[in-house]
Amino acid sequence: MTNYSTTKDTTVLGHFIPKDTRVIVNTYALHSDPKVWDTPKEFIPNRFLSSDGKKVLKYETFIPFLIGKRSCIGETLARVEVFLYFVSLLQRYRVSAKNVDIMSAIAKRLTMNAKPKDDLILEFHKRL
Numbered sequence: 001m002t003n004y005s006t007t008k009d010t011t012v013l014g015h016f017i018p019k020d021t022r023v024i025v026n027t028y029a030l031h032s033d034p035k036v037w038d039t040p041k042e043f044i045p046n047r048f049l050s051s052d053g054k055k056v057l058k059y060e061t062f063i064p065f066l067i068g069k070r071s072c073i074g075e076t077l078a079r080v081e082v083f084l085y086f087v088s089l090l091q092r093y094r095v096s097a098k099n100v101d102i103m104s105a106i107a108k109r110l111t112m113n114a115k116p117k118d119d120l121i122l123e124f125h126k127r128l
């Protein structure tokens with residue numbers, strides 16, 4: 001038995017799950033559900049921005065840190081880290097993608113996060 005296991009026999013949506021079964025959330029399915037996302041198989045980071053590019057859009061169904069009792073305890077720290085990392089990079093460099101067309105192809109692999117199919121070639125131009 002692990003921390004992620006059921007503590008007793010139970011039934012979810014008609015499926016019987018015995019005691020001590022390891023249960024994990026299938027975020028891959030959730031984050032590529034065509035009922036929720038337009039073109040879920042395409043890698044389009046801009047989908048998280050408003051059309052004028054000024055606001056970050058929030059989606060209830062986007063839960064990279066999961067939710068509930070076992071959600072990521074480091075979420076706040078991770079968000080601050082990612083913000084500081086990118087802001088300090090962008091303050092020093094102008095960044096452009098050389099092979100921007102590959103952004104539309106998403107890697108076919110079953111993991112928790114989406115990644116472009118091919119390596120993204122970035123150019124960093126030092127800001128003066």
Ligand code: HEM
Pocket residue numbers: 064065066067069070071072073074075077078
């Ligand atoms: C982008 C960065 C991160 C992502 C996407 C992420 C995502 C996740 C996910 C999906 C879980 C599993 C939740 C579950 O099973 O219900 C988790 C658990 C956890 N994360 Fe993170 N995490 C990140 C960064 C961090 C950082 C920076 C820390 C600590 C400094 C951290 C500490 C933990 C811990 C301790 C758990 C286990 C919580 C528990 O089982 O009660 N994570 N994280």
